[in-house]
Each structure stands twice: as C-alpha cells, then as structure tokens.
Amino acid sequence: MVKLSCFNANCGQCVGGESSSSSGRGRSHEGNTKYGVSLVKGKADHRMEDYHVAKFVQIEGHELGLFAIYDGHLGDEVPSYLQKHLFANILKEDEFWVDPRRAITKAYEKTDQAILSNSSNLGRGGSTAVTAILINSLRLWVANVGDSRAVLSRGGQAIQMTIEHEPNTERASIEDRGGFVSNMPGDVARVNGQLAVSRAFGDKSLKSHLRSDPDILDIYVDVNCEVLILASDGLWKRCCVTLFRSTCIRPW
Secondary structure, eight states: OOEEEEEEEESBOOTTOOOSEEEEEEEOTTSSEEEEEEEEOOSOSSOOOEEEEEEEEEETTEEEEEEEEEEEESOSHHHHHHHHHHHHHHHHSTTTTTOHHHHHHHHHHHHHHHHHHTHHHHOSOEEEEEEEEEETTTEEEEEEESSOEEEEEETTEEEEOSOOOOTTTTHHHHHHTTOOEEOOTTSOOEETTTBSOSBOEEOGGGGGGOBOOOEEEEEEOOTTEEEEEEEOHHHHTTSOHHHHHHHHOSOO
C-alpha cells in the first residue's frame, strides 16, 4: 500500500519565500512514500511566522524523510532558525542511529540553548515545533514542543502522536519554576499572563518558567499506515481529527 504524508500549516511561511500561500509535493527516492505541503496565511494582522521542512535525504546508506512545522510567535526569527538548524543538530548527534530518542531530546535542548544564547539577533520571540523523521520508510519518530500536532491514520483510526503542552495541563511544572498560569475570562490559559503554551523554543524572558524538552513517540510503519498529518494549532482548532482522514487520504 502506498503510504501518504500530508503536511499542513495555517498562517504559514513558505520555505524561502514571502507568499501568503504555497503548496508542493514530493516522494521518497524509492517512490513508496509521498508527501504534500500546503501553507495558507490566516487572518492574523501580522506577517507570517510559520516555517516548514518537507524533504527526503540520503545519509550513510539510509533514506530519511524529514518533516516539520515550526509555529512562531512574536516574530519569525526563531522558527526560521529551527528550519535551518534543528534537523541538522539531531543528525549530528552520535547516538542518532543507535538511540534516536536520546539524540532527538539532546538536540532539542542544545538548539534551544543556542537560540537563547543568540537572542540579541533572534529577538524575544519563540516557536513551537513538531518534527517527524521517517527512517527507510520503516520507522517513524515524532517529537513535539508546544501545541502543534501530528495525527496518524492507521487502519482507519486516527491516532494522535503528540501531546499538546498547555499551561493548565502543566501548571505544576510552571509553578515549581516560579511562574503562574492566568485564566482570564474570554481568553486561553497563559504562562505569566503571556504565552499560551507551556513548552517552546526561545522566549527568553519566560524561559525560567518554560520547558523545551520534547515528548517523543515512535512506531514501526506497516501497510496499515495511511497518512500522517502535521499541522499548527491554527488548523486543528478549526477542524476535528477525524475529518482529516476523509480529506487527506488520497493519491496526489
């Protein structure tokens, strides 16, 4: 069975471009895995702050599919940095081929430290991230920080492969770090009354109260795996998970 991957972002920033919308497609070198990308700017009154990665590469005799959504806030410098460096940092870890989970965790932490150390150039903003690494079309590793989401359709069932890091669900961690969670009427919960996620890259002014370690899930890919969807919260807030199975499982 052909395995399909559909990656979408709302309020997106096209790789290397400034257009308000963009789409694209591609496939693995073996041709058994296809992917599509769709980016559409929403109604927010600011420049687009989302970036993506979608490509296959050959490394040490292995084919890797690298896919990501980086949803920025308070500027696009941090998601742009992640687009250029996060996967490179993961693959530079010596442990990647023997312990991908540890390599991904270490690379997320090191990348965040690099962003914080370079905040004079990257600004005060931050970014969420959801990344997927497909190894030889057989093993899938998904990691996330923040509220972007990955959903897998497997055997006709929608499986959420990420955990949304929201202030109310991680209140204890925030308060243990000296922060607080606000819940104002008509608004979402926020860390220190500002940020609507409890984990993120960057955000130097709030970093002492935030985390940047990812939640990670891996699976073996089989014929029942139909489509994987990566998307920012702007998309998921408007569409339920089960709707995407009927709209995205199709050959391109």
